[in-house]
Amino acid sequence: MNQLRALSAIRLSVRTDETTSPGRQRAANSNEAARRGAVIVGEAEDLDVSATKTTPFNRPELGAWLARPDDFDMIIWWRMDRAVRSMADMAELGRWAKDHGKLLVFAEGPGGAPLELDMRTVSPVSELIMMMLAFSAQMEALAIKERVTGAMAALRTQGRYSGGLVPYGYGKVKNPDGEGFKLAPDPEAVKVLSGIIRDVLDGQSLTAVAMALNEAGTLVPRDYQAVKAGREPGGMRAGRRHDRFKWTAGTLSKVLRSPALMGHRIHNGKPVRDRDGKEVLIGEPVLTREEFNILQDHMGTLTPQKNRTRKDTQAMLLGVAKCRGCGGNLYLSKRAGGSDYNCRATARGERCQAPAGIRADWLEKYVEEEFLVRLGHFQMTKVITHKGYDPTPELREVQEEMRALLAVKGSLGGSRAAEAIWTEEVAALGRRLDALESTPRTEARTEVVETGETYASYWARHDAAGRRQLLLDAGARATVAKGRSGGGAERLKGPDPERLAFTIGAHQDPEAAALEAVEEEERQAHLD
Structure with a gap:
C-alpha cells in the first residue's frame, strides 16, 4: 500500500508577536500524520486570515494547494474551526473532497479524539457528520461575534481602550x-x-x-x-x-x-x-x-x-526676484566661484527681449537691506479666526447616523443582546439630537494680534526658506533689469541701483501708510 501524502493546514485569525498557536497546530498535525503513517508533503500556513470572512479556496496558501489536488491525498487540520466556520464553506469543501477523492482529517474532533471524513467513497454518514460539525462551528462563530461586539461596544462607551x-x-x-x-x-x-x-x-x-x-x-x-x-x-x-x-x-x-x-x-x-x-x-x-x-x-x-x-531649494528669492524684461521669475544657478539669479524665459518656451542676470549675493543683500529698512522695526501680526460654533454640521452627522442605525434594525437576527445594544445607541443619538437642536449658533469673528516679534528678529532666526516665506507673505518683489554690455564698473563697485527696484505689495508698507494718514489729516485741516 502506498504511503498517504498529507497536507498540513494551519490558520490563525490574528497574529501577534506573542502568538504560539501556529506552533501548536503544526505539532498536532504532525503527530496525527505520524499516527496514520502518512508523510507531510507540504504546509498551507494562513496567518491573519479569518475563516468567517474567507473560504478555504480564497485563502492565500490553502487556496493555492487546493488548486493542485494531485499533489496530496489528505488534508490535516488541528480542529474543525481551523478549516471552516460556516455550513456553506463546509459544503463547498466537501464537494471538492468528493470530486477529488480526498480525506479530511481533524487532529482533535469532538471530545478531543481525531476525526476523519473519508470523501474517497460515497458515504452519507460522513456527509451528515460533516454538516453537523459545520453547523456547530457556525453557531460558535456567531456567538463569539456577538460576545465580542457587545464587549467592545461597552468598552468604547466607557472611554476605555478596546484594542x-x-x-x-x-x-x-x-x-x-x-x-x-x-x-x-x-x-x-x-x-x-x-x-x-x-x-x-x-x-x-x-x-x-x-x-x-x-x-x-x-x-x-x-x-x-x-x-x-x-x-x-x-x-x-x-x-x-x-x-x-x-x-x-x-x-x-x-x-x-x-x-x-x-x-x-x-x-x-x-x-x-x-x-x-x-x-x-x-x-x-x-x-x-x-x-x-x-x-x-x-x-x-x-x-x-x-x-x-x-x-x-536654497534660493531665498525664488518667487520674489523678477525679470524686468518679461516679468518672469529669476532662478538661482550655480557657477564657478558663486551663483547668479537668471531669467529663464526660454525654458518656458518664451522670448525675453531683455533677460536679466545678477550675482546672487548682490541681490540678496539688496533685498535684505530694503526689507529691513521698511519693515524690520515693526511688530509682526497675525490674524486669528474664531470660528464660533454652528451645531448644524454635527446635527446633520448625527441625523445621518440615526438614519443608518434605524435602517439596520431588521438585520439584527432576533438577538436580544444585539437589540439591546441597538436600542441603547438609538436612545443616545436621540439625546444628542435634542441637545444639538437646543444649542445656539455663535458667530465667527477675527482679530489681528501682535506676535511679540519684529520682522527683523524673525529674519535673523530663520534660514533662506523661512526668509523667502516671510518675503512672499509680505508681497515683496524685487525686479531686476538687464545690465549694460561690458559692465566693468558694476563688477568692481556692485550693481547699478537703476537696475533694481523693491516693492512691498500684498501687505502695505506700514511707514508709507502712516505718512499717508498724516497727509490726509493735514489736507482735511486745511480744508476746514
Whole structure:
C-alpha cells in the first residue's frame, strides 16, 4: 500500500508577536500524520486570515494547494474551526473532497479524539457528520461575534481602550478609574504633531512638511507605535521585511483630518457616542474643536495648484526676484566661484527681449537691506479666526447616523443582546439630537494680534526658506533689469541701483501708510 501524502493546514485569525498557536497546530498535525503513517508533503500556513470572512479556496496558501489536488491525498487540520466556520464553506469543501477523492482529517474532533471524513467513497454518514460539525462551528462563530461586539461596544462607551490601532498623538496608559487601559496624549508625538500643524498653517505644503520629517528621521505613526511597543520599525511585504515607512502628503492628510485630534474615539470611521449621544473621548484632546475647524478649513484650501513654491531649494528669492524684461521669475544657478539669479524665459518656451542676470549675493543683500529698512522695526501680526460654533454640521452627522442605525434594525437576527445594544445607541443619538437642536449658533469673528516679534528678529532666526516665506507673505518683489554690455564698473563697485527696484505689495508698507494718514489729516485741516 502506498504511503498517504498529507497536507498540513494551519490558520490563525490574528497574529501577534506573542502568538504560539501556529506552533501548536503544526505539532498536532504532525503527530496525527505520524499516527496514520502518512508523510507531510507540504504546509498551507494562513496567518491573519479569518475563516468567517474567507473560504478555504480564497485563502492565500490553502487556496493555492487546493488548486493542485494531485499533489496530496489528505488534508490535516488541528480542529474543525481551523478549516471552516460556516455550513456553506463546509459544503463547498466537501464537494471538492468528493470530486477529488480526498480525506479530511481533524487532529482533535469532538471530545478531543481525531476525526476523519473519508470523501474517497460515497458515504452519507460522513456527509451528515460533516454538516453537523459545520453547523456547530457556525453557531460558535456567531456567538463569539456577538460576545465580542457587545464587549467592545461597552468598552468604547466607557472611554476605555478596546484594542486596535492607537491614533497618532496618543499612547496607552493604565486606566486610573479601574481595570484595563485608556489612551492619553503622548508628549513626544504631540510635539511632532504641533510642529506639523504649525508648518501647515504657516503655508508649507504637505509634501514639503513630509520631506522635512523624512530628512529629520521622524518615524511615521505605524513605525512610532511599533517602537513604543518594543518592536522593530518597518513591516512585511510579500514575506520580506522592508525599510521603515516614509512620510507622504497622504499620510499627513490622514493624520491631520482625523477627529481623533479632538480626542474623539473613532470606530469604523464614525465617532463613538455615550448614552447622551456625546462623542466618547480617548483622552485629553490635542486640538480644541475650534482649532480643529481652523485646521480643516486650511486643509480644504490645499490643492495641487496651491503651495507650488519649492521648499527644497536654497534660493531665498525664488518667487520674489523678477525679470524686468518679461516679468518672469529669476532662478538661482550655480557657477564657478558663486551663483547668479537668471531669467529663464526660454525654458518656458518664451522670448525675453531683455533677460536679466545678477550675482546672487548682490541681490540678496539688496533685498535684505530694503526689507529691513521698511519693515524690520515693526511688530509682526497675525490674524486669528474664531470660528464660533454652528451645531448644524454635527446635527446633520448625527441625523445621518440615526438614519443608518434605524435602517439596520431588521438585520439584527432576533438577538436580544444585539437589540439591546441597538436600542441603547438609538436612545443616545436621540439625546444628542435634542441637545444639538437646543444649542445656539455663535458667530465667527477675527482679530489681528501682535506676535511679540519684529520682522527683523524673525529674519535673523530663520534660514533662506523661512526668509523667502516671510518675503512672499509680505508681497515683496524685487525686479531686476538687464545690465549694460561690458559692465566693468558694476563688477568692481556692485550693481547699478537703476537696475533694481523693491516693492512691498500684498501687505502695505506700514511707514508709507502712516505718512499717508498724516497727509490726509493735514489736507482735511486745511480744508476746514
